[in-house]
Amino acid sequence: xxxxxxxxxxxxRHLNFSSFHVPxxxxxxxxxxxxxxIDPKKQQELQHQYTNFKNTLQQLAQKIGDIEQxxxxxxxxxxxxxxxPADRKCFRMVNGVLVERTVKDVLPTLKTNSDGLKQVLExxxxxxxxxxxxxxxxxxKNNIQVxxx
Numbered sequence: 001x002x003x004x005x006x007x008x009x010x011x012x013r014h015l016n017f018s019s020f021h022v023p024x025x026x027x028x029x030x031x032x033x034x035x036x037x038i039d040p041k042k043q044q045e046l047q048h049q050y051t052n053f054k055n056t057l058q059q060l061a062q063k064i065g066d067i068e069q070x071x072x073x074x075x076x077x078x079x080x081x082x083x084x085p086a087d088r089k090c091f092r093m094v095n096g097v098l099v100e101r102t103v104k105d106v107l108p109t110l111k112t113n114s115d116g117l118k119q120v121l122e123x124x125x126x127x128x129x130x131x132x133x134x135x136x137x138x139x140x141k142n143n144i145q146v147x148x149x
Contacts, residue, residue, distance in 0.1 A: 046142060053135040060128045067121045074114040081107050 038046075081090065086104035093099075138144070 046144065049138070050135075050144070050146070053131070053138065057128065057131055057135070060124060060131060064121065064124045064128060067117055067124060071114060071117040071121060074110055074117060078107065078110050078114060081110070 081103050084090075084103050086102065088103045090101055090103055090106055091098050092101050092106050139146070
């Protein structure tokens, strides 16, 4: 017998980052213009534009998730290596080859890479917000209402 506290899980995965919540599976959508009659060709063009916006946002969300994961991995490695003696051996994968180094050699590179990932992540988030704003403006301009069955 299932408990009352059991949560139902969604059939698709969601990416969670910052203030965004983007489904990673495509959904069927229909676009309705608030105009009374719209030319079928225009309707198809609007649907195509909307699909392009949503695909771009989904791709950005996926990239952001990947970068967040990589940044988190860098953070964990840095936290693991920080307290170790500088002359301790460690191994690093370089172009598919495992290379022996010391902590003092690897740690600065890891920190630089981590900082770079954080900067890329900030840029990607700005890009996502900008594209989301473009979509919102496009919907207002074309009097679009999205209907999801």
